[in-house]
Amino acid sequence: MTALARNSIGWLLPLTIILAWEALSRAGFIAANVLPAPSAVAAAFWKLLLSGELLRNIWVSSWRALAGFAIGGSIGFALGLANGLSRLSRDMTDTTLQMVRNIPHLALIPLVILWFGIGEEAKLFLVALGVFFPIYVNTLLGIQGVDPQLVEMGRIYGMKPARLFWRVILPGALPAIFTGLRYALGIMWLTLIVAETISASSGLGYMAMQAREFLMIDVVVLSILIYALLGKLADTFARLLERRTLAWHPAFQT
Amino acid sequence: MLDHTFPYPIPASPKVREIPRDVSGPPGFEIRGLVKRFDGKTVLQGVDLVVPRGQFLAIVGKSGCGKSTLLRLLAGLDQPTEGTIRHGDAQTADTRIMFQEPRLLPWARVVDNVTVGLTGIASGKPARERARRRLAEVRLEDRAGEWPSVLSGGQRQRVALARALVGEPRVLALDEPLGALDALTRIEMQGLLERVWRGQGFTAVLVTHDVAEAVVLADRIVVLDEGRIALDVDVPLPRPRRHGTPEVARLESRILSRLLGGDHAERHGQAPVVVRA
Numbered sequence A: 001m002t003a004l005a006r007n008s009i010g011w012l013l014p015l016t017i018i019l020a021w022e023a024l025s026r027a028g029f030i031a032a033n034v035l036p037a038p039s040a041v042a043a044a045f046w047k048l049l050l051s052g053e054l055l056r057n058i059w060v061s062s063w064r065a066l067a068g069f070a071i072g073g074s075i076g077f078a079l080g081l082a083n084g085l086s087r088l089s090r091d092m093t094d095t096t097l098q099m100v101r102n103i104p105h106l107a108l109i110p111l112v113i114l115w116f117g118i119g120e121e122a123k124l125f126l127v128a129l130g131v132f133f134p135i136y137v138n139t140l141l142g143i144q145g146v147d148p149q150l151v152e153m154g155r156i157y158g159m160k161p162a163r164l165f166w167r168v169i170l171p172g173a174l175p176a177i178f179t180g181l182r183y184a185l186g187i188m189w190l191t192l193i194v195a196e197t198i199s200a201s202s203g204l205g206y207m208a209m210q211a212r213e214f215l216m217i218d219v220v221v222l223s224i225l226i227y228a229l230l231g232k233l234a235d236t237f238a239r240l241l242e243r244r245t246l247a248w249h250p251a252f253q254t
Numbered sequence B: 001m002l003d004h005t006f007p008y009p010i011p012a013s014p015k016v017r018e019i020p021r022d023v024s025g026p027p028g029f030e031i032r033g034l035v036k037r038f039d040g041k042t043v044l045q046g047v048d049l050v051v052p053r054g055q056f057l058a059i060v061g062k063s064g065c066g067k068s069t070l071l072r073l074l075a076g077l078d079q080p081t082e083g084t085i086r087h088g089d090a091q092t093a094d095t096r097i098m099f100q101e102p103r104l105l106p107w108a109r110v111v112d113n114v115t116v117g118l119t120g121i122a123s124g125k126p127a128r129e130r131a132r133r134r135l136a137e138v139r140l141e142d143r144a145g146e147w148p149s150v151l152s153g154g155q156r157q158r159v160a161l162a163r164a165l166v167g168e169p170r171v172l173a174l175d176e177p178l179g180a181l182d183a184l185t186r187i188e189m190q191g192l193l194e195r196v197w198r199g200q201g202f203t204a205v206l207v208t209h210d211v212a213e214a215v216v217l218a219d220r221i222v223v224l225d226e227g228r229i230a231l232d233v234d235v236p237l238p239r240p241r242r243h244g245t246p247e248v249a250r251l252e253s254r255i256l257s258r259l260l261g262g263d264h265a266e267r268h269g270q271a272p273v274v275v276r277a
């Protein structure tokens, strides 16, 4: 099978489902106020695209997602590195972090609304918190999992700590870090959807909530589909990055 | 105490080129009264060993007798509990150790794995040039740009050898480097090891479970038993030696019988074995 055929085979099923859905809607088996036909969703998409509302909301949501990810991810990565490399740092902070980890971050929504209102900070805070743990935990695991024989080898050949880190420890931890990254991207969208649905005055979640108020079910379905698309996009990006950086890994060699 | 009788009698053979070895000069390294304990458990109990520069020494012994411990001390990876290790005029940094596992960085190309051996010595283009020359020596120059994961076990071990040699160490410590290889690859690697050793004249210390390997490769074989040197014999056979020749087989069986608790009368030598313990 060629690469193209292998790629397109994955799209066969969704395409069939959409076609069947359209047919059933037109035949009247699916009521329009339960689930609008794909053509109705497409029409809504076109209308919102022309008015500029859609792009604005996508932009706002993406910005929140990425900014929250950058904050939470970099803190998680830094702490994961620190705790993986320094015993003192781990002894001091790991217990606390593991305790905080057991609180579902979405349970903090009421508190976060009290703190920040419905401003941007609330969303950023929640996304950052949600993204923090998968990155932290996997970075830590990755560093602790680096083959000690390789580290010893590096020392034998006289590598200084900085060189040892860049040439042995970080590359060794990278596969685990990528696992954390992809997991975190999933959490990032999930958190944002929930946060925007509950308290926001812009963004995709807000758009969906507004549409629900006015019973514009086609827009609701459209928002859901766009979330799915954005999530898939983020995952594809992470996979690409992984494939490039882990080219040495037997799993990525063809 | 050890009584060194150099030079040992080497049967003349026109085909064999003996590299000039400064056996009376400063030793490659000198171990005196070496004791190593791990939380109360004595692993090495007073090892004395003087190895002339350029000698190929093999250490054999039962599992757990302290061979790896001795090698790690020699390479400066651990500190002795008692006793001293003197490295001729060289530093411990001039000692390289090669393990049973190749310990290559999976994320570095073959040539970059070899340049690891030049850490702090050379970098950039000159380092890669030197690495390539070493790779040619172990006949892997055409694999320089590949990932270690696509190499066979024997090829990986050859890369590890190139890495150990690229910094031109005075002493090369080998901890069962061929232990994980199949019999044929082993013999091939033994030939390679002997060739590079003769070409460079570093002091080689080879730990092996395979007595035949020790006899084929070494100038001298030391049997370690319960943390002590139980036997110390010279191997004055002409090189290159072949597996299965009568002289090799004879010496092999002598050492094996000693390892398996054979009689101590064996310690008083018959030609061509010079026994020194």
Ligand SMILES: Nc1ncnc2c1ncn2[C@@H]1O[C@H](COP(=O)(O)OP(=O)(O)OP(=O)(O)O)[C@@H](O)[C@H]1O
Binding pocket: B038, B039, B043, B061, B062, B063, B064, B065, B066, B067, B068, B069, B070
């Ligand atoms: N870091 C350590 N801490 C505690 N005990 C150790 C340590 N290193 C080695 N030992 C002990 O020292 C003894 C000798 O170990 P060593 O690895 O030197 O044996 P060896 O002769 O190399 O055996 P093998 O042929 O199986 O490799 C063993 O009983 C081992 O348990």
Ligand SMILES: [Mg+2]
Binding pocket: B067, B068, B069, B175
């Ligand atoms: Mg050992």
